[in-house]
Amino acid sequence: MKDLLDAIVENNRHWTQYGNVATYIPELSKGNAHALGVYVYDVDGNEYSSGDYDVKFTIQSVSKIVSFMCALMDNNFEKLCTKISVAPTHDGFNSIVNLETKNSHKPLNPMINSGAIATISMVKGDTPEDKFNRILDFMKKITNNPNININHDVYHSEKNTGDRNRALAYFMKSTRIIGDDVEWILDVYFKLCSMEVTCKDIAYIGALLANDGVLPFNGERVTTKDICKIVKAVMTTCGMYDGSGEFAVSVGVPAKSGVGGGIVAVVPKKMGIGVVGPALDKKGNSIGGIQILKDLSNRLDLSIF
Incomplete structure (x- = not known):
């Protein structure tokens, strides 16, 4: 596996020159556009890595998986669906148009910005600190990393420039x-997006989902199989924004991307995969990361379809 990952990373490094780091959050423009790495963690506890896998980046929209899991643990699915749908969208991740024109003003799914903001409102907690710590503590538990915290520079950059997200939230x-x-x-939303992680951390999230709610590193069940099924289904249809359909065809596994350059992919019953590549395509997905996942899926026949 190590040799395979090394070959795949090197064969796809050239893709980074065709993407661009996110600039609408000014602090993200400092990311290394040429970084590319991958981390694989399987349900038996085996770990493999290659490339720039230890580069730190902010989790951004990959955090929506963790918020969604917490909201599902705090509410049943039917209650959550009174506020948020699970329908795909062909619009961008920060689009406001569907809130006004479709679906009784509900966000279309928890994997876009409006849906993630609404999701946080359904997580238990009487104060913003309660809600944030509820999600952060769960994040630390499932990644086996007690040191995860926010990147304050990115947090302030997001908060100072987040007017589109304010528009979405005030409309809702x-x-x-x-x-x-x-x-x-x-x-809370800005802080969650600003959590600093590595490929290993998000691969651990993927492995939890692949293992149906049981942590591979200690065998502890931290959420239900049913919740994992819901999350994986929504990741498959919505996790790569308006590129989700194309990703399902070319890679064929549940995945979630973030504009920090991370992608977490889930191979059910087998493994979680974390990739990083801050150079993004026009839809906000890591351009090199997608190519790594395509090659890995093809070589190991990982598609669930």
């Missing part, structure tokens, strides 16, 4: 999708 407040104070829900 006006339609009663969100009942909490908008600014403190947004503060």
Whole structure:
């Protein structure tokens, strides 16, 4: 596996020159566009890595998986669906158009910005600190990394430039999708997106889902198989934004991307895969990371379809 990963990373490094780091969050523009790495963690506890796998990056929208799991543990699926749908979208991850024109003003799914903001409002906690710590503590537990915390420079950069997310949140407040104070829900959202991780951390998230809610490193069940099934299904249809359909065809596994350059992929019953490549395509997905996952899926026949 190590030799295979080394070959795949080197064969796909050239893709990074065709993407661009995110700039709409100014601090993300400092990312290394040429970084590319992968980490594989299987359900038997075996670990493999290659390339720039130890590069730190902010988790961004990959955090939506963790928020979604917490919301599902705190509410049943039917209750969550009164506020958020699980339908794919062909629009961008920060689009506002569907909130106004479709689906009784509900966000289309938890994997886009509006849906993630609404998801946080359904996580248990009487204060923003309670909600943030609920999700952060779960994140630390499932990654076996007690040192995960936020990158304060990215957090402040996101908070200072997050007017599109404010527009989404205030619209949802006006339609009663969100009942909490908008600014403190947004503060939780910005902090969660700013958590600093490596490929290993997000591969561990993928492995938990691959193992149906049981942590491979100690055998502890931390969530239910049913919740993992829901999360994996939504990742498959919505996790790569408006590139989800193409990704399902070319790679064929549940995945979630973030504009920090990370992608977590889940091979059910087998492994979690974390990749990093801050150079993004036009849809906000790591351009080199997708190519790594394509090659790995083809070589190991990982597609679930």
